[in-house]
Structure formats: structure tokens, C-alpha cells
Amino acid sequence: MSYDTLTLIWFILLGVLLCGYAILDGFDLGVGILHPFIAKTNRERRLVMNSIGPLWDGNEVWLVTFGGALFAAFPVAYATVFSSFYTAFFLLLTCLIGRAVSLEFRSKVHSDAWRKLWDGGFFLSSFSAAALLGVAGGNVMAGMELGAKYHYQGSLLGQIYWYPLLVGALTVSLFAVHGAIYLYLKTEDELQARVRKAITPLFLAFAGLYIVVTIATWWHVPHATENISNYPILWIVPALNALAVLNIPRAMKLGKPAYAFFTSSMVILALASLFSVAIFPNFMLSTIDPEFNVTLYNARSSAKTLQTMLIIAGIGMPCVLSYTVIIYWIFRGKVKLDSHSY
Numbered sequence: 187m188s189y190d191t192l193t194l195i196w197f198i199l200l201g202v203l204l205c206g207y208a209i210l211d212g213f214d215l216g217v218g219i220l221h222p223f224i225a226k227t228n229r230e231r232r233l234v235m236n237s238i239g240p241l242w243d244g245n246e247v248w249l250v251t252f253g254g255a256l257f258a259a260f261p262v263a264y265a266t267v268f269s270s271f272y273t274a275f276f277l278l279l280t281c282l283i284g285r286a287v288s289l290e291f292r293s294k295v296h297s298d299a300w301r302k303l304w305d306g307g308f309f310l311s312s313f314s315a316a317a318l319l320g321v322a323g324g325n326v327m328a329g330m331e332l333g334a335k336y337h338y339q340g341s342l343l344g345q346i347y348w349y350p351l352l353v354g355a356l357t358v359s360l361f362a363v364h365g366a367i368y369l370y371l372k373t374e375d376e377l378q379a380r381v382r383k384a385i386t387p388l389f390l391a392f393a394g395l396y397i398v399v400t401i402a403t404w405w406h407v408p409h410a411t412e413n414i415s416n417y418p419i420l421w422i423v424p425a426l427n428a429l430a431v432l433n434i435p436r437a438m439k440l441g442k443p444a445y446a447f448f449t450s451s452m453v454i455l456a457l458a459s460l461f462s463v464a465i466f467p468n469f470m471l472s473t474i475d476p477e478f479n480v481t482l483y484n485a486r487s488s489a490k491t492l493q494t495m496l497i498i499a500g501i502g503m504p505c506v507l508s509y510t511v512i513i514y515w516i517f518r519g520k521v522k523l524d525s526h527s528y
Contacts, residue, residue, distance in 0.1 A: 216365015
């Protein structure tokens, strides 16, 4: 197998890991975003938290695996991404820890004030994590101030301007829709009815932001369509993306929430694919000089390293997939509260 083929395979595998994380932890974050608005009583709040209770930590494995694979397969990209987003990733880690702590600590003390504190932590951590992921993606899409030796020469404030913030808002709205459909599948009675009523306005907010971000990307990030222009067959990616978005309300109207959840997962997959098509063959784009772009070819490890990792991935990935399938099968159905619940 050639060096370039190995490089492309690892780019695709990294995309699979990132998509897996976005789909699986996306509804976790969406549930956290909706938690204070959907659940009215302590029992309902517990039901919402326990809908993701057995799953959230396993879903984060996909993000950890992505980071490890990026470090081993494309060390230059790993170093550049993490040094450029050091503060943002520190905040993201804080949010992920905050979500875990909120889930674990909420039921430790039987006090309304105590519970409200951790309910707020659960919401704030979930909302901020989703927004940070979107802001980081917006910056990568638009390009950053990378100089010689791929050193980031900008500032944290330079990463917070209108376009990344728009992408961050889109990410929050998408995860909220994804989480709402998941909650509809997992809940019953009044709580489920309340979730159902929330799905339509959440979808309309996402659809509006989707249109705005699409137009903004076309105007602000002209290089995003270069690969599609050069290879017209790639138009199938945005076309499928748009069809998937429109299919969410259709599936809910047909009374097929599982199909709607599958569709919202495909929206995330399609958006991630569109992002990959837009930046390929780069990991990060320099707004200073294209010579400072971090690409697949100047960031990759040796051919021997990529080949050895591929063997390890061939052994490890089925284990991760098997674990995920088994956990979701065990905890299928409506969420119930018992003595072991949060």
C-alpha cells in the first residue's frame, strides 16, 4: 500500500471517529442543553439525566480515540491544532468534566438549592461544550493566523468573531434538535409530549441558522467550494445534506421518531463530510500565507507508523464498535428510575 493511500485512509478514519463522537455525544450535549427548559419537576429532571446516564462516558471514548489517532498519525496537525486552540480546548475539557460532575453530584444531597446548582452546571457545561466545538470548527473552516513552523500568531479574541460564533450557534441548535428527538424516544407521558412540542421550534431555529451559515460560508469562505467546483460529483454531499435536514420534520410528522433520530444523525454526518470536503487536503489553513497550511502531507507520520497503526485500528475499532452496540442494546427502551439512578 502506497504512502499516499495510507495517508488518505487515516484522514478518513479520523473523520469516522470525529463523526462517531459528534453523533453519539451530540445528543448527550443536546439533552443537557434542553434539561432546564424541558423538565419541570425533580423526577422529570432525573429522567432526563438518566436518559444519557449509562451512555455519556462511553460516547466520549470516541473523542479520546480521535485525539490519540491524530497525535500518532498526524503529529504536526495535532501540535498545531492543540497549541492554536489551547485555551478553547482547556475550556472544552472543563465543560466535559463539569457535565460529569453535575451528573454524579446532583443526587448526593437532598436539597433544592444543591440540585439547582448542579442542574445549572449540567446545562452550562453542555451548552458551552457544543458552542466551543462549533467555534473551533468555524475557525478551522475560515483559516487562522498560522505563521512559520505552523505557529499560531493570533489571539484568543481573534478566534471569537461573527463567523465562528455563527457556526457555534448552528452546532448548539443542531445538537438541541438531535437531543430532543433522542429524549422523545426515551421518555413517556407528559414529559414526552412536552419534548414533542419543542422539536418543531428547535428545528426551525436550526433550519434558519443552517441557511444563514450556508450563505455566510459562501461569502466569507470562498475556498470552501473549490473542491466541489473541481469535482462536480461532490455536489452530492451538500444535496444529501439538504435532503437530510428536510427529512427530520417529515419523519416526525409520519410518527417515526427512530427514523427522525437516524436522519438527524445523518445530518451531522453530512455536515462533517461537507466540512472535510471543504478543507481537504488541509487540516488547518493559514490566512498569512498558504505555504504555512497544515496539510495531510506535511503533517503525517512515517509510512511504517501509519501501516502499524492501521493494523492496531483493525483490531481496536471492532472492539469500540462492539462495546457501543452492546451498551445501547442493554439500555434500549424507555428510561426508568430505580435505586441506582442519578
